[in-house]
Amino acid sequence: MRATDIESDLNDVLVTEEQILAKLDEIAARVAADYEGKDLLLVGVLKGAVMVMADFARALPTLVPMDWMAVSSYGAGTKSSGVVQIRKDLDTDLTGKHVLIVEDIIDSGLTLSWLLDNFASRGAASIEVFALLRKPEAAKVHVECKYVGFDIPTDFVVGYGLDYDERYRNLRDVAVLAPHVYS
Numbered sequence: 001m002r003a004t005d006i007e008s009d010l011n012d013v014l015v016t017e018e019q020i021l022a023k024l025d026e027i028a029a030r031v032a033a034d035y036e037g038k039d040l041l042l043v044g045v046l047k048g049a050v051m052v053m054a055d056f057a058r059a060l061p062t063l064v065p066m067d068w069m070a071v072s073s074y075g076a077g078t079k080s081s082g083v084v085q086i087r088k089d090l091d092t093d094l095t096g097k098h099v100l101i102v103e104d105i106i107d108s109g110l111t112l113s114w115l116l117d118n119f120a121s122r123g124a125a126s127i128e129v130f131a132l133l134r135k136p137e138a139a140k141v142h143v144e145c146k147y148v149g150f151d152i153p154t155d156f157v158v159g160y161g162l163d164y165d166e167r168y169r170n171l172r173d174v175a176v177l178a179p180h181v182y183s
């Protein structure tokens with residue numbers, strides 16, 4: 001589904017699918033070079049990171065394992081609660097692994113900052129973050145993010161894995177949700 005299919009639910013289209021895929025190729029090339037000869041593990045944060053993980057992992061020129069973590073932070077609202085709960089933990093032992101966390105978006109940064117703390121004691125050789133989107137003006141805590149796709153304004157966005165109340169994840173583009181949808 002493209003943004004043009006649900007125009008009345010959306011305001012601006014911030015990033016198109018074409019722009020996302022081009023950016024993923026660019027970042028995949030950087031990651032491949034940075035992790036050459038290293039034991040890389042991609043960790044995706046469900047469910048928002050499903051699309052970016054699928055396309056990013058396939059843009060890499062090497063075999064790479066993927067693992068998933070499910071945490072809750074937003075519920076059905078549009079503001080981060082800061083309360084993070086693990087709903088599904090990793091299946092992989094991180095000892096000696098070079099972990100790259102793949103995230104859809106860094107908004108307040110609270111979820112990732114919590115996740116980084118949680119991972120710190122698991123014996124990984126290194127932990128870095130790749131976020132497709134980042135809202136710099138919404139940051140409540142600083143999160144070191146080595147790879148960033150696009151910096152966007154603080155508006156609530158949907159698409160490419162990002163949802164509002166479990167909807168719009170299968171929209172191919174990233175767009176600002178029209179306020180009439182949630183108010």
Ligand code: IMP
Pocket residue numbers: 045048073074080103104105106107108109110111112155156157158162163164
């Ligand atoms: P943070 O803890 O505020 O950085 O946000 C963490 C999670 O909230 C992200 O991984 C997303 O799943 C979700 N989120 C943040 N901003 C948005 C948005 O604009 N649209 C949809 N989901 C969002």
Ligand code: MG
Pocket residue numbers: 047048074162163
């Ligand atoms: Mg979400």
